[in-house]
Amino acid sequence: MLTYKNVRLIHALLSTTVLIVYLIYGHVQWLYVAMGLALLYLCTLLYGVFTVKAAFFLTLFNEGSPRDKLIALTFDDGPSQNTHQVMDILKQYNIKATFFLIGSKVKENQEVVQRLVAEGHQLGNHTYHHSKATGFYPVAKLTEELESTRSVVKQLTGLNMKLYRPPFGVTTPNLAKVVSQLRLNVIGWSVRSFDTTAQPAEGIIQRVLRQVKPGAVVLLHDDREKCAVLLETIIPHLLNQRYTFATVGELFEIEAYEND
Ligand SMILES: [Zn+2]
CATH class of the missing domain: 4.10.860 (DNA Excision Repair, Uvrb; Chain A)
Incomplete structure (x- = not known):
């Protein structure tokens, strides 16, 4: 291997x-x-x-078992006011998803985070500042990024997050050390939507639908206005194909929160 x-x-x-x-x-x-x-x-x-799918430096949860037709929708880079529209659509279809939060955005969007929890969605860590250099931080600075986000979310919700998604999917030996010390479950993806690009919604939707298969983890961004537009087509299409939506914790049968 x-x-x-x-x-x-x-x-x-x-x-x-x-x-x-x-x-x-x-x-x-x-x-x-x-x-x-x-x-x-x-x-x-x-x-x-x-290459997040390579899981080269550490164990990553990129794709679930294909035995059930389960898939996980995951959303990065929130919380933001756009997250409300995303939650509205998920609620309409009674779907629970996983949101990887940027710590520095939590303070200004506290009610978003509280609504996520109230509506049964799962929360994960996506660093405090989401710097492009995160992957190359030394161990101490990376630990601080993860601990400060965990702390701010815990203060607000009481939940001690164990799920972590590395920004841009960059992994390094330093990250392997930190996630081992903090006992985090690192989540990648199997379907990358590229919804942060300028590509029109139709192209993004087709890319996602073409790649989805049982066990898929779909990467989306709830801070983007077009996220809700994408979901309005993607969700009914996948439901027609008899997929069932799960949180990351359910898909991989792993703990999303530390019991302390
Ligand atoms: Zn991100």
Whole structure:
């Protein structure tokens, strides 16, 4: 399996072997082989950092079991006032979803978070500031990002969140350390809507419907105005195909909150 641990081990073994061969025979081409191996290692690390589905550095929940026709709608980058429209549509179809919250937005949208909880949706952590550099923060700063969001949501709702979604899906060895220390469940996705792009709604809807299959985790953004428009088509279509909607906790049968 392509994981950080395996790749690091294989790279160390191959590089050591090549260097020993070079030291024995002294042929310069073995140095080129060593350089090629180093480049390949670097490319593999970059692939792991930017590919959430690879689950390269840590365990991620990207897709549920296909045995039931369950799927999870997940929403990032709220809470915002647009979240109300999203909740209105979900309520209309009696669907519970999972919302990954940005801590710095909670204070101005407290009633949104309270409504999410009251209507049975699940809450997850999406860092405090949602910086593009989050994935490359040192351990202490990353811990602070996650703890401060957890704390602000706990103060408001009493819920101690265990679900975490990394911004932009970027994962690193530092993140692996932090989620292990904080005992978080890291949630990826299997269907990326690209609803933050300027693409018209129709194209986004077709992309989502084309990719959805049993066990899918769909990534959407409730801070965008078009989110409600997308749901108005996506939800009836998937219900017609006899899908059942679940929270992330239900789909993966994992705890969403710490009992303390
Ligand atoms: Zn985000």
